[in-house]
Amino acid sequence: xxxxxxxxxxxxxxxxxxxxxxxxxxxxxxxxxxxxxxxxxxxxxxxxxxxxxxxxxxxxxxxxxxxxxxxxxxxxxxxxxxxxxxxxxxxxxxxxxxxxxxxxxxxxxxxxxxxxxxxxxxxxxxxxxxxxxxxxxxxxxxxxxxxxxxxxxxxxxxxxxxxxxxxxxxxxxxxxxxxxxxxxxxxxxxxxxxxxxxxxxxxxxxxxxxxxxxxxxxxxxxxxxxxxxxxxxxxxxxxxxxxxxxxxxxxxxxxxxxxxxxxxxxxxxxxxxxxxxxxxxxxxxxxxxxxxxxxxxxxxxxxxxxxxxxxxxxxxxxxxxxxxxxxxxxxxxxxxxxxxxxxxxxxxxxxxxxxxxxxxxxxxxxxxxxxxxxxxxxxxxxxxxxxxxxxxxxxxxxxxxxxxxxxxxxxxxxxxxxxxxxxxxxxxxxxxxxxxxxxxxxxxxxxxxxxxxxxxxxxxxxxxxxxxxxxxxxxxxxxxxxxxxxxxxxxxxxxxx
Amino acid sequence: xxxxxxxxxxxxxxxxxxxxxxxxxxxxxxxxxxxxxxxxxxxxxxxxxxxxxxxxxxxxxxxxxxxxxxxxxxxxxxxxxxxxxxxxxxxxxxxxxxxxxxxxxxxxxxxxxxxxxxxxxxxxxxxxxxxxxxxxxxxxxxxxxxxxxxxxxxxxxxxxxxxxxxxxxxxxxxxxxxxxxxxxxxxxxxxxxxxxxxxxxxxxxxxxxxxxxxxxxxxxxxxxxxxxxxxxxxxxxxxxxxxxxxxxxxxxxxxxxxxxxxxxxxxxxxxxxxxxxxxxxxxxxxxxxxxxxxxxxxxxxxxxxxxxxxxxxxxxxxxxxxxxxxxxxxxxxxxxxxxxxxxxxxxxxxxxxxxxxxxxxxxxxxxxxxxxxxxxxxxxxxxxxxxxxxxxxxxxxxxxxxxxxxxxxxxxxxxxxxxxxxxxxxxxxxxxxxxxxxxxxx
Numbered sequence: 001x002x003x004x005x006x007x008x009x010x011x012x013x014x015x016x017x018x019x020x021x022x023x024x025x026x027x028x029x030x031x032x033x034x035x036x037x038x039x040x041x042x043x044x045x046x047x048x049x050x051x052x053x054x055x056x057x058x059x060x061x062x063x064x065x066x067x068x069x070x071x072x073x074x075x076x077x078x079x080x081x082x083x084x085x086x087x088x089x090x091x092x093x094x095x096x097x098x099x100x101x102x103x104x105x106x107x108x109x110x111x112x113x114x115x116x117x118x119x120x121x122x123x124x125x126x127x128x129x130x131x132x133x134x135x136x137x138x139x140x141x142x143x144x145x146x147x148x149x150x151x152x153x154x155x156x157x158x159x160x161x162x163x164x165x166x167x168x169x170x171x172x173x174x175x176x177x178x179x180x181x182x183x184x185x186x187x188x189x190x191x192x193x194x195x196x197x198x199x200x201x202x203x204x205x206x207x208x209x210x211x212x213x214x215x216x217x218x219x220x221x222x223x224x225x226x227x228x229x230x231x232x233x234x235x236x237x238x239x240x241x242x243x244x245x246x247x248x249x250x251x252x253x254x255x256x257x258x259x260x261x262x263x264x265x266x267x268x269x270x271x272x273x274x275x276x277x278x279x280x281x282x283x284x285x286x287x288x289x290x291x292x293x294x295x296x297x298x299x300x301x302x303x304x305x306x307x308x309x310x311x312x313x314x315x316x317x318x319x320x321x322x323x324x325x326x327x328x329x330x331x332x333x334x335x336x337x338x339x340x341x342x343x344x345x346x347x348x349x350x351x352x353x354x355x356x357x358x359x360x361x362x363x364x365x366x367x368x369x370x371x372x373x374x375x376x377x378x379x380x381x382x383x384x385x386x387x388x389x390x391x392x393x394x395x396x397x398x399x400x401x402x403x404x405x406x407x408x409x410x411x412x413x414x415x416x417x418x419x420x421x422x423x424x425x426x427x428x429x430x431x432x433x434x435x436x437x438x439x440x441x442x443x444x445x446x447x448x449x450x451x452x453x454x455x456x457x458x459x460x461x462x463x464x465x466x467x468x469x470x471x472x473x474x475x476x477x478x479x480x481x482x483x484x485x486x487x488x489x490x491x492x493x494x495x496x497x
Numbered sequence: 498x499x500x501x502x503x504x505x506x507x508x509x510x511x512x513x514x515x516x517x518x519x520x521x522x523x524x525x526x527x528x529x530x531x532x533x534x535x536x537x538x539x540x541x542x543x544x545x546x547x548x549x550x551x552x553x554x555x556x557x558x559x560x561x562x563x564x565x566x567x568x569x570x571x572x573x574x575x576x577x578x579x580x581x582x583x584x585x586x587x588x589x590x591x592x593x594x595x596x597x598x599x600x601x602x603x604x605x606x607x608x609x610x611x612x613x614x615x616x617x618x619x620x621x622x623x624x625x626x627x628x629x630x631x632x633x634x635x636x637x638x639x640x641x642x643x644x645x646x647x648x649x650x651x652x653x654x655x656x657x658x659x660x661x662x663x664x665x666x667x668x669x670x671x672x673x674x675x676x677x678x679x680x681x682x683x684x685x686x687x688x689x690x691x692x693x694x695x696x697x698x699x700x701x702x703x704x705x706x707x708x709x710x711x712x713x714x715x716x717x718x719x720x721x722x723x724x725x726x727x728x729x730x731x732x733x734x735x736x737x738x739x740x741x742x743x744x745x746x747x748x749x750x751x752x753x754x755x756x757x758x759x760x761x762x763x764x765x766x767x768x769x770x771x772x773x774x775x776x777x778x779x780x781x782x783x784x785x786x787x788x789x790x791x792x793x794x795x796x797x798x799x800x801x802x803x804x805x806x807x808x809x810x811x812x813x814x815x816x817x818x819x820x821x822x823x824x825x826x827x828x829x830x831x832x833x834x835x836x837x838x839x840x841x842x843x844x845x846x847x848x849x850x851x852x853x854x855x856x857x858x859x860x861x862x863x864x865x866x867x868x869x870x871x872x873x874x875x876x877x878x879x880x881x882x883x884x885x886x887x888x889x890x891x892x893x894x895x896x897x898x899x900x901x902x903x904x905x906x907x908x909x910x911x912x913x914x915x916x917x918x919x920x921x922x923x924x925x926x927x928x929x930x931x932x933x934x935x936x937x938x939x
Binding site: 016034037041045048054062079083084113118139140 | 721865882892898900
C-alpha cells in the first residue's frame with residue numbers, strides 16, 4: 001500500500017508531489033532536506049517488507065477433474081520414437097504413428113500431450129492427437145479452449161447443430177449405411193442451404209451413389225449456381241444407366257462409325273464432330289466455349305464432353321469390337337486426342353478399369369494432363385486389385401515416374417507388393433546410379449519409405465551408394481524412415497508386462 | 498538377461514527426455530537420436546560407474562565414447578566441438594532405452610576414469626606454487642593496490658548512481674524517457690565500468706518494467722529499493738560482519754573467488770536436484786541448479802556461467818540424487834555453493850514438500866538474512882489449478898496458493914503429468930511469481 005503511494009510520488013517527482021502520509025516507522029527513515037533520498041529509503045523498507053510479508057493468494061478456481069484413463073499408455077520406447085518423429089516434422093509419418101496408437105488400443109503418454117496439441121494447427125490432425133490422447137487429452141482440451149476441435153460425436157445433433165463440415169461428415173456416414181435415408185434427409189432442405197454447403201453435400205452423396213439418386217441429382221442439375229450444377233453433373237456422369245448418359249448416347253452415337261476389320265479390310269473408325277452445342281447439351285453440363293487452355297476447336301471439345309458421358313463399353317458393343325481394337329484405332333487417328341480424353345474420362349467416371357488400363361499406354365497423354373492422370377491412377381489404385389494393376393503398369397512402363405501410381409495406392413502396401421517393389425526400386429536405383437542419375441529416384445524413395453509394409457526390415461545391401469552427399473543421405477533417409485516406422489510399430493506391440 | 502540387468506542399473510536414473518535436454522543444440526539432439534541404434538556401434542557396455550561404446554565415424558578408428566555415471570561427465574575421441582557430441586548422446590539414449598548390456602570395463606574407459614579422479618584431486622589440492630618471500634610480498638602489494646583502485650572506482654560509481662537516482666526522483670519518473678532502452682542501458686554500462694555489475698542488473702530490469710507493465714512505477718521503485726539497500730549498506734559496511742559483507746558484495750556484483758569458499762567445512766550429503774533453470778543471456782548462458790540435502794536438510798544453489806560459444810556443463814539433472822561434497826560461499830545464511838566432488842548417491846533423496854504458508858516463511862527467513870535475495874527454491878505440497886483467466890496456481894490443502902502467472906508450455910506439461918492431482922512441485926519464487934522446476938507425485 002505504502003509502496004503504491006511512494007510510486008505515485010516518484011512518478012510526479014518529489015519537487016511537485018506532496019509527501020504522502022506514511023506510517024511512523026517510515027517517517028523515521030526520512031533524511032532531512034533530501035526528499036528523493038527519503039523516498040528511496042522508504043521504498044527500500046517497503047519493498048523488502050512487501051516481499052517478506054507476501055500473503056498467499058486465495059484464487060477462485062473451478063477446474064474439472066481429469067477422468068481416469070481406460071487405456072494403457074504407450075511404453076517409454078514408443079514415446080521416445082515419437083519424439084524423433086516429431087523432430088522430423090513429417091506430418092504423414094506422425095499421422096500414421098498416431099493412428100497406430102489408436103489402432104492398438106493405447107494412448108499417448110501425458111507428458112508429451114500438451115506439446116503435441118500445440119504442435120498441430122490443423123483441426124483434423126489435432127482431432128487425431130485428441131483421439132490418441134485418452135482421458136488426459138479430453139481434459140486438456142476442456143482446460144484450453146484453443147486446443148478444442150469441434151469434432152462431432154456422429155449423432156443426430158451433428159446434422160442439426162453441427163457446422164458444415166460436421167454435417168457433411170454425418171451425411172457421408174449415413175450414405176455409407178443407408179443411402180436412401182440420407183437422401184431423404186437432404187432432399188427437403190437442400191435448396192435452402194448455402195451454395196457452398198450444397199456443393200459439399202453433393203460431394204457427400206458420392207458415397208453410396210446409385211441409380212436411385214438420379215432424380216435428386218437431375219433436380220440439382222438445374223440449380224441457380226454453376227458450381228452446384230457442375231457437382232450434380234459430376235455425379236450423374238458416374239451413373240451408367242442415367243438419362244444423362246442416355247441423352248448423350250443419342251447425340252454422340254451417330255457421330256462415330258466403327259467398321260470392324262475382316263478379310264482384306266482394316267478396321268476403321270469414322271468420326272464426325274457435333275455441329276452445335278444445343279441448349280439440351282448445355283443443360284447437361286457441356287459448355288459452348290472450351291476452357292482457355294484447351295488445345296483444339298470447340299467442336300472437338302463438345303465431342304470429348306459427350307464421349308465422357310457415355311459408358312465406354314457401349315462403343316465396344318455397338319461396333320462389335322473389343323476395347324483393345326478400339327484403342328488401337330485411336331492411336332493414329334485424326335481426332336486421337338479428343339477420343340482418348342473422352343474415353344479415359346468416361347472410364348474414370350464409370351470405373352471401367354480394363355478400358356482405362358488399356359488407355360494407359362498413351363503415356364504422352366498422361367504427361368500432358370496431370371489432373372486426368374492422377375484421377376486415373378487413383379481410380380485404378382483404389383480398385384480391389386489395385387496393387388496388381390499398378391505393379392503391372394510399372395513393369396510395362398519402366399521409364400515413367402512411378403510416384404503418381406504409388407501415391408494413389410492405399411497405405412500401407414501389402415507385404416507381397418512391398419517385396420516386389422523393393423526389388424524393382426533397387427534395380428532401377430542401381431541402373432540410374434550407373435549413369436549418375438539417382439536424383440530421379442529421390443521422391444520415389446521418400447514415398448516408398450512411408451508406405452512399404454513393415455513386417456520385415458529393409459535390406460540395406462545391394463543398393464549402389466558410391467556417391468557422396470545428397471544421394472547417400474536420401475538413401476540413408478529411406479532406410480531410416482522405414483526403420484523408424486517399423487520400430488514404432490514393434491514398440492506398440494511390445495509385451496506390456 | 499543382460500538387457501534386464503542394464504535397465505536396473507541405469508534406466509531408473511535417466512530418461513530419454515533428460516538425455517535430449519543435455520544436447521547443446523537441436524541438431525545434436527537429432528544426430529544423437531540417429532545414432533541411438535545398436536547397429537551404429539561396435540562395442541557397447543556399461544557397469545556401475547560408466548557407460549561406453551565404439552562408434553564408427555568417418556575416421557579410420559572408431560570413436561571412443563564414454564560416460565561416467567556419477568555425474569554424467571563424458572568424453573569422446575571424435576573431433577566435434579559440440580559437447581556432449583552426438584556419439585555421447587546416442588550412447589546415453591541407447592542406455593536410457595535399456596539397450597546397453599552390462600559388461601567388463603575396457604581399458605579406454607578405466608584409464609579415462611582414473612585420469613578424471615587424478616585431475617579432481619589435483620584441483621582440490623590446488624597449492625600455491627612455491628614463491629620466495631619477496632615475490633609474495635610484492636604480489637600482495639600489487640594486489641592491494643589494485644583492490645584499492647577498484648574500491649575507489651566503486652565508491653565513485655555508487656555516489657554517481659545515488660545522485661542520478663535522486664535527480665530522477667526529484668523531477669519525477671514520469672518526465673524521464675523510461676521507455677527508451679538507452680536511458681537505462683547507458684547508466685547500467687557505467688555501473689559495469691565501475692565494477693558494480695550487480696547494481697547494473699537491477700537497472701537493466703527497469704527497462705522491461707517500463708515497457709511491459711502497467712504498474713511500472715512501482716516495479717521500478719522496487720528495483721531502486723534494492724539498489725538503495727545496497728548503497729546504504731555500503732556506506733555502513735564497517736558495521737557489518739563478514740558474512741553480511743559477503744552478501745553485500747554479491748549484491749554489488751563483486752566477484753567471489755574460489756579462495757573465499759568455505760572448503761574447510763564442506764557439507765557432504767546425498768543431495769536431490771530440485772531443478773535446473775537455464776537462462777540464455779546476451780553473451781553467456783546462466784545455469785542455476787537447486788539441491789536439497791537429505792540428512793543435512795540444507796538448500797544449496799549452484800551457479801554456472803558459460804560463454805555462449807562454449808559447451809554447457811551439466812550442473813544437475815532434475816529429480817536425480819547425487820552424493821555431493823559442497824563448499825558454501827560465505828553468507829549470513831549460506832546458500833550458494835560449489836561442487837567439491839560429485840558421485841552416485843547411496844539412496845534417492847525425497848523432495849521435502851511443505852504447504853504454501855510454511856514455504857513463504859522459509860523465504861522470509863532467507864530474505865531476512867540476505868535482503869538482496871533474487872530467487873529462492875521452494876517445494877510446495879499442492880496441486881496445479883487454473884482460474885477462469887487461464888492463470889496457473891499451485892494450491893495447497895488449505896486453499897492457499899502461489900501464482901505462476903498465465904499458463905505456459907511448462908505449466909501445461911506439469912498439469913498433464915500431475916493430472917491436477919496432489920503433487921510436490923519445486924520451483925523458484927521471486928517474491929511475486931513461482932516458476933516451476935520439477936515435480937514429484939505426492
